Amino acid sequence: MSRRRTDRELLSAARDDPEMFGEFYRRCHDDLTRFLHSRCRDPEVAYGIMQETMALAFVAVVVRETKVREPLPWLFQIAMRELRRWQEAQYLETPTADMLDFRATVPDGVDDFLRRDELARALAELPDEDAALVVLVDALGYPSKEVARAFGMTDGQVRVRAHRARQRLRVALS
Amino acid sequence: MSEQLPAAMEETVFRFTRLAERAIGKRRRRRRRLLIASAVMVVAAPIVAVLAWGWDSSRPVPPAPVEVAETDDGWRVTVLDRSRPEDVVRVLRERGLRVERRSGPAEKAGLVSAETAGAEGAARVAEVASADWLIVWTDGGAGIAEIPDLCQLAGMSVAQAREILAGSQISVRDVLTGEDLDRAEGLKVVLARELPGEVRLWVGDAEPAGC
Numbered sequence: 001m002s003r004r005r006t007d008r009e010l011l012s013a014a015r016d017d018p019e020m021f022g023e024f025y026r027r028c029h030d031d032l033t034r035f036l037h038s039r040c041r042d043p044e045v046a047y048g049i050m051q052e053t054m055a056l057a058f059v060a061v062v063v064r065e066t067k068v069r070e071p072l073p074w075l076f077q078i079a080m081r082e083l084r085r086w087q088e089a090q091y092l093e094t095p096t097a098d099m100l101d102f103r104a105t106v107p108d109g110v111d112d113f114l115r116r117d118e119l120a121r122a123l124a125e126l127p128d129e130d131a132a133l134v135v136l137v138d139a140l141g142y143p144s145k146e147v148a149r150a151f152g153m154t155d156g157q158v159r160v161r162a163h164r165a166r167q168r169l170r171v172a173l174s
Numbered sequence: 175m176s177e178q179l180p181a182a183m184e185e186t187v188f189r190f191t192r193l194a195e196r197a198i199g200k201r202r203r204r205r206r207r208l209l210i211a212s213a214v215m216v217v218a219a220p221i222v223a224v225l226a227w228g229w230d231s232s233r234p235v236p237p238a239p240v241e242v243a244e245t246d247d248g249w250r251v252t253v254l255d256r257s258r259p260e261d262v263v264r265v266l267r268e269r270g271l272r273v274e275r276r277s278g279p280a281e282k283a284g285l286v287s288a289e290t291a292g293a294e295g296a297a298r299v300a301e302v303a304s305a306d307w308l309i310v311w312t313d314g315g316a317g318i319a320e321i322p323d324l325c326q327l328a329g330m331s332v333a334q335a336r337e338i339l340a341g342s343q344i345s346v347r348d349v350l351t352g353e354d355l356d357r358a359e360g361l362k363v364v365l366a367r368e369l370p371g372e373v374r375l376w377v378g379d380a381e382p383a384g385c
Binding site for chain 2: 017051062063100102107
Protein backbone atom coordinates (compact mmCIF):
# COMPACT_ATOMS: atom_id res chain seq x y z
CA MET A 1 0.00 0.00 0.00
CA SER A 2 1.47 3.29 -1.01
CA ARG A 3 2.12 6.02 1.52
CA ARG A 4 -0.29 8.94 1.52
CA ARG A 5 1.37 11.91 -0.06
CA THR A 6 1.80 15.06 1.97
CA ASP A 7 0.19 18.26 0.75
CA ARG A 8 3.56 19.58 -0.24
CA GLU A 9 4.32 16.45 -2.24
CA LEU A 10 0.94 16.71 -3.93
CA LEU A 11 1.53 20.28 -5.02
CA SER A 12 5.06 19.50 -6.07
CA ALA A 13 3.81 16.62 -8.21
CA ALA A 14 0.97 18.77 -9.57
CA ARG A 15 3.44 20.61 -11.76
CA ASP A 16 3.85 17.49 -13.89
CA ASP A 17 0.91 15.25 -13.04
CA PRO A 18 -2.54 16.53 -14.05
CA GLU A 19 -4.34 14.41 -11.42
CA MET A 20 -2.51 15.83 -8.43
CA PHE A 21 -4.09 19.24 -8.14
CA GLY A 22 -7.55 17.68 -8.21
CA GLU A 23 -6.49 15.48 -5.33
CA PHE A 24 -5.29 18.51 -3.42
CA TYR A 25 -8.61 20.20 -4.13
CA ARG A 26 -10.49 17.20 -2.70
CA ARG A 27 -8.46 17.40 0.49
CA CYS A 28 -8.94 21.11 1.01
CA HIS A 29 -12.48 21.50 -0.20
CA ASP A 30 -14.40 20.86 3.00
CA ASP A 31 -12.09 22.58 5.46
CA LEU A 32 -11.63 25.63 3.32
CA THR A 33 -15.32 26.01 2.59
CA ARG A 34 -16.21 25.59 6.26
CA PHE A 35 -13.57 28.07 7.29
CA LEU A 36 -14.78 30.64 4.79
CA HIS A 37 -18.39 30.10 5.74
CA SER A 38 -17.49 30.62 9.38
CA ARG A 39 -16.13 34.01 8.41
CA CYS A 40 -18.81 35.29 6.06
CA ARG A 41 -21.89 33.25 7.02
CA ASP A 42 -22.96 33.21 3.40
CA PRO A 43 -22.79 29.84 1.62
CA GLU A 44 -22.68 31.41 -1.80
CA VAL A 45 -19.86 33.76 -0.88
CA ALA A 46 -17.97 31.01 0.95
CA TYR A 47 -18.24 28.68 -2.02
CA GLY A 48 -17.31 31.42 -4.49
CA ILE A 49 -14.24 32.49 -2.50
CA MET A 50 -13.22 28.85 -2.10
CA GLN A 51 -13.39 28.35 -5.87
CA GLU A 52 -11.49 31.56 -6.52
CA THR A 53 -8.87 30.58 -3.95
CA MET A 54 -8.38 27.19 -5.55
CA ALA A 55 -8.29 28.73 -9.01
CA LEU A 56 -5.57 31.14 -7.88
CA ALA A 57 -3.66 28.27 -6.30
CA PHE A 58 -4.00 26.26 -9.51
CA VAL A 59 -2.60 29.08 -11.62
CA ALA A 60 0.28 29.58 -9.19
CA VAL A 61 1.21 25.91 -8.88
CA VAL A 62 0.38 24.32 -12.22
CA VAL A 63 0.70 27.19 -14.64
CA ARG A 64 3.44 29.27 -13.02
CA GLU A 65 5.15 26.35 -11.26
CA THR A 66 5.42 28.17 -7.95
CA LYS A 67 7.03 26.10 -5.21
CA VAL A 68 4.92 26.06 -2.07
CA ARG A 69 6.51 25.13 1.23
CA GLU A 70 3.43 25.05 3.44
CA PRO A 71 0.43 24.41 1.20
CA LEU A 72 -2.48 24.79 3.61
CA PRO A 73 -1.30 27.92 5.41
CA TRP A 74 -0.50 29.36 2.00
CA LEU A 75 -3.97 28.45 0.76
CA PHE A 76 -5.63 29.94 3.81
CA GLN A 77 -3.72 33.13 3.32
CA ILE A 78 -5.03 33.37 -0.23
CA ALA A 79 -8.52 32.67 1.09
CA MET A 80 -8.25 35.35 3.77
CA ARG A 81 -7.02 37.86 1.23
CA GLU A 82 -9.99 37.10 -1.02
CA LEU A 83 -12.27 37.27 2.01
CA ARG A 84 -10.96 40.71 2.88
CA ARG A 85 -11.52 41.80 -0.69
CA TRP A 86 -15.11 40.66 -0.41
CA GLN A 87 -15.54 42.33 2.98
CA GLU A 88 -14.27 45.64 1.59
CA ALA A 89 -16.33 45.55 -1.57
CA GLN A 90 -19.30 43.56 -0.29
CA TYR A 91 -19.34 42.16 -3.77
CA LEU A 92 -18.09 38.76 -4.77
CA GLU A 93 -15.56 38.82 -7.56
CA THR A 94 -14.06 35.60 -8.88
CA PRO A 95 -12.07 36.61 -11.98
CA THR A 96 -9.67 33.67 -11.93
CA ALA A 97 -12.38 31.09 -11.40
CA ASP A 98 -14.36 32.76 -14.16
CA MET A 99 -11.35 32.65 -16.42
CA LEU A 100 -10.99 28.94 -15.79
CA ASP A 101 -14.70 28.61 -16.50
CA PHE A 102 -15.65 27.12 -13.15
CA ARG A 103 -19.19 26.60 -12.10
CA ALA A 104 -20.20 29.82 -10.43
CA THR A 105 -23.44 28.74 -8.83
CA VAL A 106 -23.39 27.17 -5.42
CA PRO A 107 -24.31 23.51 -5.56
CA ASP A 108 -27.41 22.45 -3.70
CA GLY A 109 -26.59 21.08 -0.33
CA VAL A 110 -23.68 23.31 0.51
CA ASP A 111 -25.99 25.34 2.69
CA ASP A 112 -27.05 22.38 4.83
CA PHE A 113 -23.54 21.13 4.94
CA LEU A 114 -22.30 24.41 6.33
CA ARG A 115 -25.17 25.21 8.65
CA ARG A 116 -24.80 21.90 10.40
CA ASP A 117 -21.36 22.89 11.51
CA GLU A 118 -21.58 24.36 14.99
CA LEU A 119 -17.87 24.72 15.18
CA ALA A 120 -17.98 26.93 12.10
CA ARG A 121 -20.49 29.14 13.84
CA ALA A 122 -18.23 29.40 16.85
CA LEU A 123 -15.25 30.13 14.63
CA ALA A 124 -17.17 33.00 13.13
CA GLU A 125 -16.84 34.85 16.41
CA LEU A 126 -13.05 34.88 16.16
CA PRO A 127 -10.91 37.32 14.17
CA ASP A 128 -9.97 35.95 10.72
CA GLU A 129 -6.37 35.23 11.51
CA ASP A 130 -7.09 33.56 14.85
CA ALA A 131 -9.72 31.38 13.22
CA ALA A 132 -7.27 30.41 10.51
CA LEU A 133 -4.63 29.55 13.11
CA VAL A 134 -7.03 27.30 15.01
CA VAL A 135 -8.17 25.54 11.86
CA LEU A 136 -4.65 25.00 10.64
CA VAL A 137 -3.02 23.98 13.89
CA ASP A 138 -5.86 22.16 15.70
CA ALA A 139 -8.17 20.95 12.97
CA LEU A 140 -5.68 20.20 10.26
CA GLY A 141 -2.73 19.35 12.51
CA TYR A 142 -0.19 21.60 10.86
CA PRO A 143 3.00 22.11 12.91
CA SER A 144 2.91 25.55 14.52
CA LYS A 145 6.38 26.25 13.13
CA GLU A 146 5.19 25.89 9.54
CA VAL A 147 2.11 28.01 10.20
CA ALA A 148 4.30 30.63 11.85
CA ARG A 149 6.55 30.77 8.79
CA ALA A 150 3.60 31.17 6.48
CA PHE A 151 1.96 33.89 8.58
CA GLY A 152 5.15 35.75 9.36
CA MET A 153 4.93 35.11 13.10
CA THR A 154 7.11 33.41 15.65
CA ASP A 155 6.32 29.92 16.78
CA GLY A 156 5.46 31.29 20.22
CA GLN A 157 3.04 33.84 18.84
CA VAL A 158 1.19 31.15 16.90
CA ARG A 159 0.93 28.92 19.99
CA VAL A 160 -0.28 31.72 22.22
CA ARG A 161 -2.87 33.01 19.76
CA ALA A 162 -4.12 29.52 18.97
CA HIS A 163 -4.39 28.79 22.70
CA ARG A 164 -6.41 31.93 23.36
CA ALA A 165 -8.59 31.25 20.36
CA ARG A 166 -9.24 27.71 21.62
CA GLN A 167 -10.30 29.09 24.98
CA ARG A 168 -12.76 31.43 23.33
CA LEU A 169 -14.09 28.60 21.18
CA ARG A 170 -14.57 26.45 24.25
CA VAL A 171 -16.64 29.19 25.84
CA ALA A 172 -18.65 29.68 22.68
CA LEU A 173 -19.41 25.98 22.33
CA SER A 174 -20.24 25.33 25.97
CA MET B 175 -23.64 15.98 3.30
CA SER B 176 -26.06 15.91 0.43
CA GLU B 177 -25.30 14.20 -2.86
CA GLN B 178 -24.96 17.41 -4.83
CA LEU B 179 -21.93 18.75 -3.04
CA PRO B 180 -19.60 15.81 -3.71
CA ALA B 181 -20.84 15.74 -7.27
CA ALA B 182 -19.98 19.43 -7.68
CA MET B 183 -16.62 18.82 -6.10
CA GLU B 184 -15.85 15.97 -8.48
CA GLU B 185 -16.93 18.10 -11.38
CA THR B 186 -14.45 20.75 -10.31
CA VAL B 187 -11.76 18.10 -9.81
CA PHE B 188 -12.43 16.87 -13.34
CA ARG B 189 -12.20 20.42 -14.63
CA PHE B 190 -8.91 21.00 -12.78
CA THR B 191 -7.51 17.79 -14.24
CA ARG B 192 -8.39 18.80 -17.80
CA LEU B 193 -6.95 22.27 -17.27
CA ALA B 194 -3.78 20.81 -15.78
CA GLU B 195 -3.40 18.43 -18.72
CA ARG B 196 -3.60 21.37 -21.08
CA ALA B 197 -1.19 23.54 -19.06
CA ILE B 198 1.35 20.76 -18.57
CA GLY B 199 1.10 19.66 -22.20
CA LYS B 200 1.62 23.22 -23.35
CA ARG B 201 4.65 23.61 -21.10
CA ARG B 202 6.14 20.30 -22.30
CA ARG B 203 5.66 21.27 -25.92
CA ARG B 204 7.29 24.62 -25.28
CA ARG B 205 10.24 22.95 -23.54
CA ARG B 206 10.58 20.43 -26.35
CA ARG B 207 10.59 23.22 -28.90
CA LEU B 208 13.23 25.06 -26.90
CA LEU B 209 15.30 21.90 -26.65
CA ILE B 210 15.06 21.27 -30.38
CA ALA B 211 15.88 24.90 -31.10
CA SER B 212 18.91 24.67 -28.81
CA ALA B 213 20.05 21.46 -30.48
CA VAL B 214 19.62 23.03 -33.91
CA MET B 215 21.62 26.03 -32.78
CA VAL B 216 24.38 23.82 -31.43
CA VAL B 217 24.56 21.92 -34.70
CA ALA B 218 24.03 24.90 -36.97
CA ALA B 219 26.37 27.37 -35.30
CA PRO B 220 29.60 25.66 -36.36
CA ILE B 221 28.21 25.08 -39.85
CA VAL B 222 27.27 28.73 -40.20
CA ALA B 223 30.66 29.72 -38.84
CA VAL B 224 32.44 27.47 -41.32
CA LEU B 225 30.28 28.74 -44.18
CA ALA B 226 30.90 32.33 -43.17
CA TRP B 227 34.60 31.63 -42.92
CA GLY B 228 34.58 29.90 -46.25
CA TRP B 229 32.74 32.80 -47.79
CA ASP B 230 35.27 35.21 -46.39
CA SER B 231 38.21 33.18 -47.60
CA SER B 232 36.65 32.79 -51.01
CA ARG B 233 36.89 36.51 -51.65
CA PRO B 234 39.32 37.23 -54.43
CA VAL B 235 42.79 37.69 -53.07
CA PRO B 236 45.44 39.17 -55.29
CA PRO B 237 47.98 36.58 -56.25
CA ALA B 238 50.81 36.48 -53.82
CA PRO B 239 53.96 38.12 -55.09
CA VAL B 240 56.06 35.25 -53.96
CA GLU B 241 59.17 36.89 -52.68
CA VAL B 242 60.63 33.61 -51.70
CA ALA B 243 64.28 32.85 -51.93
CA GLU B 244 65.16 30.08 -54.22
CA THR B 245 65.56 26.75 -52.63
CA ASP B 246 68.06 24.10 -53.44
CA ASP B 247 66.84 21.17 -55.40
CA GLY B 248 65.53 18.42 -53.27
CA TRP B 249 64.16 20.61 -50.52
CA ARG B 250 60.62 19.87 -49.70
CA VAL B 251 58.45 22.92 -49.36
CA THR B 252 55.22 23.26 -47.51
CA VAL B 253 53.13 26.38 -47.87
CA LEU B 254 50.35 27.78 -45.79
CA ASP B 255 48.73 30.78 -47.26
CA ARG B 256 45.57 32.78 -47.74
CA SER B 257 46.04 32.88 -51.47
CA ARG B 258 44.51 30.33 -53.72
CA PRO B 259 46.69 27.22 -53.61
CA GLU B 260 46.75 27.01 -57.39
CA ASP B 261 48.24 30.50 -57.67
CA VAL B 262 50.83 29.77 -55.05
CA VAL B 263 51.89 26.56 -56.67
CA ARG B 264 52.05 28.17 -60.07
CA VAL B 265 54.27 30.99 -58.86
CA LEU B 266 56.40 28.68 -56.81
CA ARG B 267 57.00 26.46 -59.80
CA GLU B 268 57.77 29.46 -62.01
CA ARG B 269 60.43 30.35 -59.47
CA GLY B 270 61.85 26.89 -59.71
CA LEU B 271 60.68 25.66 -56.35
CA ARG B 272 60.03 22.00 -56.07
CA VAL B 273 56.74 21.48 -54.37
CA GLU B 274 56.33 18.33 -52.44
CA ARG B 275 53.09 16.54 -53.00
CA ARG B 276 51.45 15.62 -49.79
CA SER B 277 48.52 13.48 -49.01
CA GLY B 278 45.24 15.00 -47.93
CA PRO B 279 42.71 17.34 -49.44
CA ALA B 280 45.29 19.75 -50.75
CA GLU B 281 47.20 17.08 -52.57
CA LYS B 282 46.13 18.34 -55.97
CA ALA B 283 47.68 21.64 -55.23
CA GLY B 284 50.72 20.05 -53.75
CA LEU B 285 50.15 21.98 -50.59
CA VAL B 286 49.18 21.63 -47.05
CA SER B 287 46.31 23.98 -47.23
CA ALA B 288 45.24 26.30 -44.54
CA GLU B 289 42.86 29.10 -45.11
CA THR B 290 44.58 31.26 -42.60
CA ALA B 291 47.68 31.11 -40.54
CA GLY B 292 45.51 31.08 -37.45
CA ALA B 293 44.37 28.25 -35.28
CA GLU B 294 44.04 25.77 -38.08
CA GLY B 295 47.45 26.64 -39.38
CA ALA B 296 48.90 26.22 -35.95
CA ALA B 297 47.27 22.86 -35.69
CA ARG B 298 49.08 21.82 -38.83
CA VAL B 299 52.50 22.38 -37.39
CA ALA B 300 52.67 18.73 -36.52
CA GLU B 301 51.64 17.81 -40.03
CA VAL B 302 54.40 19.81 -41.64
CA ALA B 303 57.01 19.01 -39.06
CA SER B 304 58.71 16.62 -41.43
CA ALA B 305 59.12 19.25 -44.12
CA ASP B 306 62.53 20.81 -44.72
CA TRP B 307 60.93 24.17 -45.15
CA LEU B 308 57.95 25.80 -43.73
CA ILE B 309 57.00 28.99 -45.45
CA VAL B 310 54.19 31.04 -44.11
CA TRP B 311 53.00 34.36 -45.32
CA THR B 312 50.09 36.56 -44.91
CA ASP B 313 48.98 39.86 -46.34
CA GLY B 314 49.19 43.21 -44.63
CA GLY B 315 45.79 42.73 -43.12
CA ALA B 316 47.00 40.00 -40.86
CA GLY B 317 45.52 40.27 -37.44
CA ILE B 318 47.80 40.84 -34.51
CA ALA B 319 46.62 37.59 -33.08
CA GLU B 320 48.02 35.80 -36.08
CA ILE B 321 51.59 36.88 -35.54
CA PRO B 322 52.32 34.48 -32.67
CA ASP B 323 50.72 31.77 -34.79
CA LEU B 324 52.99 32.64 -37.65
CA CYS B 325 55.98 32.36 -35.39
CA GLN B 326 54.71 29.08 -34.08
CA LEU B 327 54.29 27.80 -37.59
CA ALA B 328 57.82 28.84 -38.31
CA GLY B 329 58.90 26.83 -35.33
CA MET B 330 60.12 29.75 -33.32
CA SER B 331 58.96 31.83 -30.46
CA VAL B 332 58.12 35.50 -30.83
CA ALA B 333 61.29 36.27 -28.90
CA GLN B 334 63.31 34.22 -31.34
CA ALA B 335 61.73 36.01 -34.27
CA ARG B 336 62.56 39.31 -32.62
CA GLU B 337 66.14 38.20 -32.12
CA ILE B 338 66.49 37.07 -35.70
CA LEU B 339 65.19 40.34 -36.96
CA ALA B 340 67.40 42.38 -34.69
CA GLY B 341 69.93 42.84 -37.44
CA SER B 342 67.38 43.55 -40.13
CA GLN B 343 65.47 46.68 -41.01
CA ILE B 344 62.26 45.26 -39.75
CA SER B 345 61.00 45.66 -36.26
CA VAL B 346 59.08 42.71 -34.98
CA ARG B 347 57.62 44.87 -32.29
CA ASP B 348 56.02 47.09 -34.91
CA VAL B 349 54.50 44.11 -36.56
CA LEU B 350 53.42 42.62 -33.32
CA THR B 351 51.68 45.77 -32.19
CA GLY B 352 50.08 46.08 -35.58
CA GLU B 353 51.40 49.62 -36.03
CA ASP B 354 52.84 48.78 -39.41
CA LEU B 355 50.10 46.55 -40.59
CA ASP B 356 47.73 49.16 -41.95
CA ARG B 357 50.22 51.28 -43.81
CA ALA B 358 52.03 48.17 -44.99
CA GLU B 359 49.02 46.89 -46.82
CA GLY B 360 50.00 44.17 -49.19
CA LEU B 361 53.22 43.55 -47.37
CA LYS B 362 53.99 39.89 -47.28
CA VAL B 363 55.35 38.51 -44.13
CA VAL B 364 57.23 35.35 -44.62
CA LEU B 365 58.53 33.32 -41.77
CA ALA B 366 60.52 30.33 -42.76
CA ARG B 367 62.41 27.65 -41.02
CA GLU B 368 65.06 25.50 -42.46
CA LEU B 369 65.58 22.25 -40.76
CA PRO B 370 67.73 21.47 -39.02
CA GLY B 371 69.02 24.43 -37.13
CA GLU B 372 69.36 27.55 -39.14
CA VAL B 373 66.46 29.89 -39.24
CA ARG B 374 65.81 32.30 -42.05
CA LEU B 375 63.24 34.97 -42.16
CA TRP B 376 62.03 37.29 -44.86
CA VAL B 377 59.72 40.18 -44.53
CA GLY B 378 58.42 41.63 -47.71
CA ASP B 379 61.23 42.67 -49.98
CA ALA B 380 63.79 42.72 -47.23
CA GLU B 381 66.89 40.73 -47.61
CA PRO B 382 66.82 37.46 -45.81
CA ALA B 383 67.85 37.96 -42.25
CA GLY B 384 69.68 35.51 -40.11
CA CYS B 385 71.37 33.86 -43.05
